[in-house]
Amino acid sequence: MTITLLNPPDAVMPARETWADVMRLLGMAPESLDAATARVPIATRRVRAFTPLFVEGTSADAVYLGRHGAFKVVATDCDGYEQVLDFLGRGDLIGCDGLGSRAHAGSAVAIEDSSAWVLPLRDLNALRRSLPDFDDAFQRALSHQLLHARDMAELMSAVAAEVRVARFLVHQAARMERRGESPRRLLLRMSRRDIASYLGLAHETISRSMTLLARWGCIRVDNREIDILDREALGACAGSTRKRWTPADDRRLVA
Amino acid sequence: MTITLLNPPDAVMPARETWADVMRLLGMAPESLDAATARVPIATRRVRAFTPLFVEGTSADAVYLGRHGAFKVVATDCDGYEQVLDFLGRGDLIGCDGLGSRAHAGSAVAIEDSSAWVLPLRDLNALRRSLPDFDDAFQRALSHQLLHARDMAELMSAVAAEVRVARFLVHQAARMERRGESPRRLLLRMSRRDIASYLGLAHETISRSMTLLARWGCIRVDNREIDILDREALGACAGSTRKRWTPADDRRLVA
DNA sequence: CGTGATCTTGAAGGGGGTCAACTGGAGTGG
DNA sequence: CCACTCCAGTTGACCCCCTTCAAGATCACG
Numbered sequence: 001m002t003i004t005l006l007n008p009p010d011a012v013m014p015a016r017e018t019w020a021d022v023m024r025l026l027g028m029a030p031e032s033l034d035a036a037t038a039r040v041p042i043a044t045r046r047v048r049a050f051t052p053l054f055v056e057g058t059s060a061d062a063v064y065l066g067r068h069g070a071f072k073v074v075a076t077d078c079d080g081y082e083q084v085l086d087f088l089g090r091g092d093l094i095g096c097d098g099l100g101s102r103a104h105a106g107s108a109v110a111i112e113d114s115s116a117w118v119l120p121l122r123d124l125n126a127l128r129r130s131l132p133d134f135d136d137a138f139q140r141a142l143s144h145q146l147l148h149a150r151d152m153a154e155l156m157s158a159v160a161a162e163v164r165v166a167r168f169l170v171h172q173a174a175r176m177e178r179r180g181e182s183p184r185r186l187l188l189r190m191s192r193r194d195i196a197s198y199l200g201l202a203h204e205t206i207s208r209s210m211t212l213l214a215r216w217g218c219i220r221v222d223n224r225e226i227d228i229l230d231r232e233a234l235g236a237c238a239g240s241t242r243k244r245w246t247p248a249d250d251r252r253l254v255a
Numbered sequence: 256m257t258i259t260l261l262n263p264p265d266a267v268m269p270a271r272e273t274w275a276d277v278m279r280l281l282g283m284a285p286e287s288l289d290a291a292t293a294r295v296p297i298a299t300r301r302v303r304a305f306t307p308l309f310v311e312g313t314s315a316d317a318v319y320l321g322r323h324g325a326f327k328v329v330a331t332d333c334d335g336y337e338q339v340l341d342f343l344g345r346g347d348l349i350g351c352d353g354l355g356s357r358a359h360a361g362s363a364v365a366i367e368d369s370s371a372w373v374l375p376l377r378d379l380n381a382l383r384r385s386l387p388d389f390d391d392a393f394q395r396a397l398s399h400q401l402l403h404a405r406d407m408a409e410l411m412s413a414v415a416a417e418v419r420v421a422r423f424l425v426h427q428a429a430r431m432e433r434r435g436e437s438p439r440r441l442l443l444r445m446s447r448r449d450i451a452s453y454l455g456l457a458h459e460t461i462s463r464s465m466t467l468l469a470r471w472g473c474i475r476v477d478n479r480e481i482d483i484l485d486r487e488a489l490g491a492c493a494g495s496t497r498k499r500w501t502p503a504d505d506r507r508l509v510a
Numbered sequence: 511c512g513t514g515a516t517c518t519t520g521a522a523g524g525g526g527g528t529c530a531a532c533t534g535g536a537g538t539g540g
Numbered sequence: 541c542c543a544c545t546c547c548a549g550t551t552g553a554c555c556c557c558c559t560t561c562a563a564g565a566t567c568a569c570g
Contacts, residue, residue, distance in 0.1 A: 075405065081496040083412045085405060097405060100398035105405055129387070142397055143355035149404030150330065150340060150352060150360055156411040156455055157338045159559085161526070192549065200411050202527055207550050223535090223549075241336040414527080416558070447517065457559055462518050478517075478567075 017042055019127070022065055022117055025091045028137035037127065043118040047071075053094065053108040053116060060098025062120045066090045069114020070189040074197075075106040084197040086148070087111075087190055090179065093141050111189050156200060158241055164199045165209040166238035169219065173228060186226040213237070216246075272297055274382070277320055277372055280346045283392035292382065298373040302326075308349065308363040308371055315353025317375045321345045324369020325444040329452075330361040339452040341403070342366075342445060345434065348396050366444050411455060413496055419454045420464040421493035424474065428483055441481040468492070471501075 020038035024030055030038075044067060047053050053064060056076060066089050073086040073094070085106055088094050094116060097105040128135040151171065158164050169186065177183035188195070196203035210221045218234040220227040228234060237245045275293035279285055285293075299322060302308050308319060311331060321344050328341040328349070340361055343349050349371060352360040383390040406426065413419050424441065432438035443450070451458035465476045473489040475482040483489060492500045 075409065077409075077412075077496045078494050079496055081412075083409065083496070085408050097398055097401045099401075100395035101402070105402055129384070129390075132384070135384075140355035142401075143352055145401055146352045146354075146397075146404065147356070147360055149401065149407070152404070153340050153407060154330065154332075154338065156408075157332075157336075157452075159455065159525090191547095197412075200414070203548090204528085204550080205526060208526090211550075239333055241332045241334055241338075414557090446515095458516090459518080459560085460558060463558090466518075 017044070017117070022119065023134060023137065025065060026134075026137045026141050028133055032133040033131060037131070044115050045118055046115045047110040047113070049110055049112045049114075051110060053110060053114075054104050056104055056107045058104055060095055060102055060104045060121075062118050063096055063099065063124065064094040064108070064116040064118060066092045066094060067115040067117050070111050071108045071114060071116075072111050072190060072194055072198075073106045073108050082197065084190075084194050086152075087194075087198065089175070089189075093145060096142060096145055099142075111191075111194070158238075160240075160245075161199075161201055161205045162209040162212050163237060163240055163245065164201065165195075165206060166213060166218070166234050168195065168199060169213075169226060169228065170235060170238045173231075184228050184231075186228065188224040188226060272299070272372070277374065278389060278392065280320065281389075281392045281396050283388055287388040288386060292386070299370050300373055301370045302365040302368070304365055304367045304369075306365060308365060308369075309359050310362045311359055313359055315350055315357055315359045315376075317373050318351055318354065318379065319349040319363070319371040320374060321347045321349060322370040322372050325366050326363050326369060326371075327366050327445060327449055327453075328361045328363050337452065339445075339449050341407075342449075342453065344430070344444075348400060351397060351400055354397075366446075366449070413493075415495070415500075416454075416456055416460045417464040417467050418492060418495055418500065419456065420450075420461060421468060421473070421489050423450065423454060424468075424481060424483065425490060425493045428486075439483050439486075441483065443479040443481060 018038060019040050019042055020030065020033065022042060023033055023038075045053065045064070047069070053071060054060070056074075068090055071088045071092075071094060072084050073088065075083050075085055077083060088108070094108050095104060099121070124138070128138055155164060155167050155171070158167060172186055172188070173183040176186065190198075192203045192206045196206050199206070201209075210219070210226075213219050213234070214221045216233065216237075218228070218230050218237060220229055239245075273293060274295050274297055275285065275288065277297060278288055278293075300308065300319070302324070308326060309315070311329075323345055326343045326347075326349060327339050328343065330338050330340055332338060343363070349363050350359060354376070379393070383393055410419060410422050410426070413422060427441055427443070428438040431441060445453075447458045447461045451461050454461070456464075465474070465481075468474050468489070469476045471488065471492075473483070473485050473492060475484055494500075
């Protein structure tokens with residue numbers, strides 16, 4: 001049984017892009033790959049909103065690279081509770097946890113109409129062994145994932161709810177900037193519920209924290225559109241690990 | 256400046272062990288390596304209790320493999336708060352986050368007199384390229400680290416303090432078992448403070464949760480010696496993500 | 511045996527979970 | 541176009557659990 005059977009409407013598209021595009025997105029110098037392999041076409045999976053790219057427990061014979069849209073990685077607990085582990089987008093590797101065990105430890109679900117490139121493990125390993133530069137780039141991407149896990153730990157280390165939300169927004173903004181888009185205007189693709197699960201808070205608390213940050217003048221909230229008005233202040237709030245940060249503290253620091 | 260300068264008493268010892276030992280610990284079949292490389296000696300770093308194996312921000316030109324003792328990985332926040340990211344021991348890879356950026360994102364500190372094998376990146380990459388089996392094993396180890404990050408997220412997803420502590424103990428027991436030791440009797444190497452930082456709780460709460468788990472008959476606590484008396488009950492408590500678990504619930508399930 | 515660190519236990523206060531009600535927008539069908 | 545439903549988001553009220561502060565108990569080390 002192939003994954004396609006699980007997702008009838010999501011076709012594996014004939015490829016227009018090649019491995020060269022993948023490598024560029026992974027931060028590899030384009031001149032270091034030979035023209036032959038660069039032109040090898042690569043498959044694209046289109047995934048409709050709220051349908052899975054892959055599901056927890058299935059065998060992992062490929063990793064994916066976000067092409068457009070957005071995904072969330074979720075792990076379903078033994079008692080059915082769904083925990084959001086990560087939000088991923090264009091240029092992000094998806095499904096790396098299955099590299100070793102050959103089974104996905106979480107599900108990747110599109111949170112809007114999306115697509116991802118399919119990197120079959122067989123091809124991936126072959127390329128890694130024939131192109132040392134690609135091997136390096138992929139290794140770098142993997143360790144970047146490890147760093148991201150560290151970021152998440154940092155996120156959870158903050159006890160105050162607004163601090164977690166502030167850090168989440170800062171991370172999202174940084175991700176936007178890395179992608180070349182404006183870091184001032186965020187368009188969140190995920191629901192408050194997903195953010196809540198990701199941050200380990202109640203979804204009502206996400207709302208409250210956002211209005212609080214808005215009242216402090218850090219951001220402007222309009223549903224899923226977030227304007228970052230005062231990046232300094234937002235960063236200051238995100239920085240305080242333990243004690244609660246308030247605008248009053250900020251004024252005291254300035255004075 | 257070498258790392259040795261930072262740690263005068265910790266010498267880089269002449270090697271008695273070889274890469275063969277490392278590979279065995281990484282789960283690689285011993286027959287798949289040729290006799291020549293297997294005998295290449297490997298350096299060992301001895302680290303006294305409470306001294307760092309490496310510190311945050313320094314350049315990472317090697318990863319380490321726990322040989323004996325125990326380490327904690329900590330990240331120091333911008334406001335000086337120290338967050339424990341992980342506890343590592345024999346057979347665990349330490350410092351993988353530096354693989355890509357070539358700089359350590361956290362410090363590794365020995366929490367008792369310990370030692371680790373030094374795997375220079377140069378040698379590591381050379382071996383990976385000449386021995387595909389080693390490459391696979393290392394890749395597996397890396398993705399195992401990613402899985403561990405997922406575990407940590409699972410840890411934090413539980414809101415109730417006893418649940419977090421229960422999960423922590425279950426994880427520790429599983430790790431003991433994987434290492435071939437008894438999973439019933441834990442000898443925690445880290446302080447309550449470190450556990451608290453790791454779990455995102457106050458250290459007093461760790462104490463309280465442990466006595467609570469002991470009162471429920473799940474464990475017996477004697478300072479850092481933990482006996483797991485009722486693995487079922489401990490697992491049941493660790494399983495409940497949201498709602499609070501009490502022995503009463505258990506009895507209802509049994510009845 | 512003394513001293514400091516670690517661990518435990520108690521009391522008080524607050525922050526966030528939970529429950530509930532309201533608003534607003536999207537989709538549907540009349 | 542409107543009535544209706546459903547779901548996402550917001551806000552309010554209440555209460556419990558965890559943090560914080562404080563003190564006592566125990567352990568490690570000299």
